[in-house]
Amino acid sequence: MKMKFIIPVIILLLLNSCKSIDKLTQFDIPLSQTITIPAIIPIDLPFDIPTPDIMLDIETTYDLDDSGYELNNTNKNLVEEVLLKELELTVIEPVGEDFSLLKSIEIYISAEGESEEKVAWLNSFPESNNTLLETSKANLKRFVLKDKINLRVKTVTDEINTREYDIKIDAVFMVNAKILGI
Secondary structure (H helix, E strand, O other), X not given: OHHHHHHHHHHHHHHHHHHHHHHHOEEEEEEEEEEEEOOOOOEOOOEEEOOOOEEOOOOOEOOHHHOEOOOOOOOHHHEEEEEXXXXXXXXXXXXXOOHHHEEEEEEEEEEOOEEEEEEEEEOOOOXXXXXXXXXXXXXXXXXXXXXXXXXXXXXXXXXXXXXXXXXXXXXXXXXXXXXXXX
């Protein structure tokens, strides 16, 4: 009779500990990039904003948020999945401006040897100077494991733009990796 009770308890404990181990194998990599929307963009036409390559040395420790592979006792060979957890835009300049200038935005990720993929977008903007974009649920491991990635930003404006806008892109990638091969 005791065996019938003990076996389900052991199974529940094992399942619960697996979920705890999963949390230990997940960590965030923050990434920031500033882009400039130039003055005099035609209204309702798609416009690509060039961005420089972003260097990702994922074998080193990231100082932001104390996250990174070394701190998490893993390396890029043990990464199972990388998701774009969050992508936020903030108007830096001109001070006090909002996103009323934009009608829509799409952000694409690419890396050497990989085809480009749309990872974030928004088709209507709140009247504030920062906003969260909708993000894809795609596994971005093949991009983030490269030394460099590039973000391409495609915008459509709602109005004539007579000033440059500096916009900060803050992204958070959630990495799911094996810790010490577990």
